[in-house]
Amino acid sequence: MSRHQRSRRATPRSRRLAVPPLRFFLPLTVLVTLLALLVLRGMANNEVFHDERIAVSVDKGTVPPSVLQGGPIVDARGARNDKPVSYTIPDKTVVLSFDDGPSAKWTPKILKVLADEHVHADFFVTGSMATRNPSTIRRIVAGGHEIGLHTFTHPDLALQSSTRLSWELGETQLALAGVAGIHTSLFRPPYSSTADALDDWSWPVTKEVGSDGYLVAFINKDTDDWKRPGVNAIVKAAMPELPGQGEMVLMHDAGGNRSQTLAALPLIIEKLKAEGYTFKTIGEALGTGSANTRVTGYDLWAGKAFLWCTTFSVRLMPWLVALLAFVGTAVFLRFALMLVLSVVHVRRTRKRGFSWGEPVTEPVTVIVPAYNEQECIANTLLSLARSDHPIEVIVVDDGSTDDTASIVEELDLPMVRLICQPNSGKPAALNTGVAAASYDLIVMMDGDTVFEPSTVRELVQPFADPRIGAVAGNAKVGNRDTLIGAWQHIEYVMGFNLDRRMYDVLSCMPTIPGAVGGFRRTALDQVGGMSDETLAEDTDVTMALHRDGWKIVYAEKARAWTEAPGNLRQLWSQRYRWSYGTMQAMWKHRHAVLERGAAGHFGRVGLPFVAVFMVLTPLLAPAIDIAMIYGVVFVDPYKTLGAWFGVMGAQAVLAWWSFHLDGEKPWHLITLPLQQVVYRVLMYMVLLQSWITALTGGRLRWQKLRRTGEVGLDVTMGEMPS
Incomplete structure (x- = not known):
């Protein structure tokens, strides 16, 4: 057994941290409170428990x-x-x-x-x-x-x-x-x-x-x-x-x-x-x-509390209904916009003779920040070794405590350089790689990601246009055989990559994915490199590039296969960091709303899209499910379920279209209804916790996810539709 194989040992159970009950208790309390307010409003309007049946009897034998x-x-x-x-x-x-x-x-x-x-x-x-x-x-x-x-x-x-x-x-x-x-x-x-x-x-x-x-x-x-x-x-x-x-x-x-x-x-x-x-x-x-x-006493104050809650619910609900109506309308408009603009993007990028300019053939530096990636780093580097584009690879070991650095050295790949530094965080590791890069075009990827042979080549072709400062690749879930993996596969294809087609056409791409992103070194230098001021350094630098006037596009054929979190605990940790980091980046770049040119375009188009569809909509989405439960139990179950399935149907159509564009088999979509419900509740909990962290001035430290290395080279053999 090699040292590489021996090093893949399980994390001791005693070192695993328990999930704090508060992260579930508080969001669920808000949902239960919302349902209670709906019921109170329904009681006040005689909608809840309404029963118009009248008893009919002629027998009076028991009446004195x-x-x-x-x-x-x-x-x-x-x-x-x-x-x-x-x-x-x-x-x-x-x-x-x-x-x-x-x-x-x-x-x-x-x-x-x-x-x-x-x-x-x-x-x-x-x-x-x-x-x-x-x-x-x-x-x-x-x-x-x-x-x-x-x-x-x-x-x-x-x-x-x-x-x-x-x-x-x-x-x-x-x-x-x-x-x-x-x-x-x-x-x-x-x-x-x-x-x-x-x-x-x-x-x-x-x-x-x-x-x-x-x-x-x-x-x-x-x-x-x-x-x-x-x-x-x-x-x-x-x-x-x-x-x-x-x-x-x-x-x-x-x-x-x-x-x-x-x-x-x-x-x-x-x-x-x-x-x-x-x-x-x-x-x-x-x-x-x-x-x-x-x-007097308890009876009086109990009555006042009941009246206050009922009055509050009656006054609150019209505002909440209006807000949900706005969000619902916005969601359907977004569905329509995504469908239309994805067609525009596909026709533009797949038409005969399309190119960004002269083929980009110059060498590229690939930076791989690594912290305790012993389970995945070998697959990552071996996939890069198969690249059909000239590259150098810089692995920046950011103070790993496992065998990551040893595995890199044992592989002894000629195009790979290893730089070891004390643990300083992912932004610092990326900046170290940029400083050591030999070439002007830089590709950044995660240490748990596997590239196809053509990924780097496809990712850098848009740099033929000198206006382009960064390129977003097509991140895909490799470990999709479990239910949680299938849900994230749907999210990546439908929620991320279809979004990026829309953002590309609107020229307001909010995020270059950390798993597969290309950058022009000049552009990075102009915005000061990767910042550690937020936990979403990829979103932060993307917004900074927009504000600096650079164009950012999406390269659908630049596919990267990443290992998604394997359980709800790790998924929570990842999305909590993403959500909180996105909020930080939005706040940091809020002044783009008032700026001119490309910066102002991003501030007045991109930032509102991110605010509505990445923060507000997921936060309010569980209220739609609560309203559905209320409608089924207390109002009209047939109309309520009909409306709910109508929304599911619209999402299914959009999901099928996104899978079709990505050349994916749609059989994973059988889990879509359950995925929508679970993800709505999960993202609501994550976003609520992120809001609380932000409002209380809390600091969220980097959270390392446990990897298994199950995304191997075999997942890169698929074909992208022409």
Whole structure:
């Protein structure tokens, strides 16, 4: 066994660092919070848990006759649960009750009529309406009226579980506490009417809410005002059956156009007053005092917190929806732009007779920065030895602690020079290589990358144009046989190389990939070489070249095969560094937005593209998945899934096209739907952590990925389409 083979030993398990839980906990907390805000907004708008089913039963065997034949108010509280008591409204007394509110439009107008007539009434409110109209609730309380519960989302509780019932009442009490600092002991079931309409389905609900301490209020007279039968019909329906008989009248202050209710109300009051009736609340009619009690302490603050969160969600969501709509529109426009401009790029670069100028045949210096690359460095150098273009190779060993330098020496390749230096970082290693280079054209590659024989030749041909300062090559994933490798293969072909065709046509290439990039030495010298001010030295130097007036293009045939991270932990580390470094480079070159010429073009075209599609869109993309979950569960699953699959379909078309352009077999695309979801969440987490690092002024040090050396020379045998 050779020393080269012996050196490929596994990293001891004890030296592997555990993934900090915070990197997962914080982003997932934000996603869960976003989902909770969506649910709160849905509750406030009666979208979540909405159920319009109505129970139908004719059996009344379980309902006590005393209840069926009694008054509209049923007391099944505490000890009376087994022997409920019903109360009638005293003679010559009317309780006006309004359901389904409050409404911001109609309830204040009804309150004005009641105030003008010096009449108090009962308002059975839903929690969703209360959270949307808090000031109206406070006006009801301030006017001396009584408030009762009418559930939160207005379902027929006969069809709901006990848990749902408790939730409907509890959340509405929270809303009342937060809005007006009160709780109430009054309850009216949705879709209820007179007490003699109770049946074997609805009676258990009355008993259960009674056991929770609620007085259940039914009615004597239903005006059917919600049907809008006409003002006279509403007034007529409100009149007592027998002269002098007390009654509880049902009307509505929300749920639709209540102009007829508003017009009928003063007529009802005047007519009944003329007959000697007085108007009271339920508490006043029964002589028990108000059913509304003030809350303090925990109940009050819990209610205020609930109201604040609900209000925040209602106000936030339109902005978030608008932002997501903008991002969605931008993404589809980008899809269209990538398709169109990729066609433009292909027609321009593949047309018969195309060339950058006279063939570039001059020798090239290839710089390979290496830090602990013992698993890969042999394959990298052997691939360069097969190059069909004259090259010298400079391997800069940046303080490796493994056998990287020894392997380079053992290979003893004539075109390879080894320079060893103390560990100083990749930018310093690259600058060392540039300083030692013999030639003006320089190719930079990673120590885990394998070149095809034609890669260097194809990469330097654009330098026939003296305006070109750098060239981006075609980086491809070599270890694509695993699920994670296949996902990254899709990302490289679809997300990187198709992007580069678009950026080439727009003249705003943001990054020369570290795996395969060509530079004119003069251009590098003018921008000060590779900078260590950011963790994305390749993005940093590319932006600097744009600002210095150099043109940067994409060479699709200059293919390099790189070893992508083999697990999610390493993928996280790599993308965290990329994301944070990209943010650093954008901030460093932000002034390009205000500059003129090529620098200004990049600043006003390239930087916004990077900001929107490499930072903002991935950060917001998981919100689209959260919205999809919300839509499937609470809104319309068919339309939601249809829209989601529509987006997936558009991405699939774009992915197939990108694979076609790169001459790749499309069978890896079967993992595209899962890749899109996993990558969205992963990139969201990475970007959120990067933002936190940036905003807190944290420093992210270089993170070395563990390599396996599985990308060998055999991966370079593929053919690029003509």
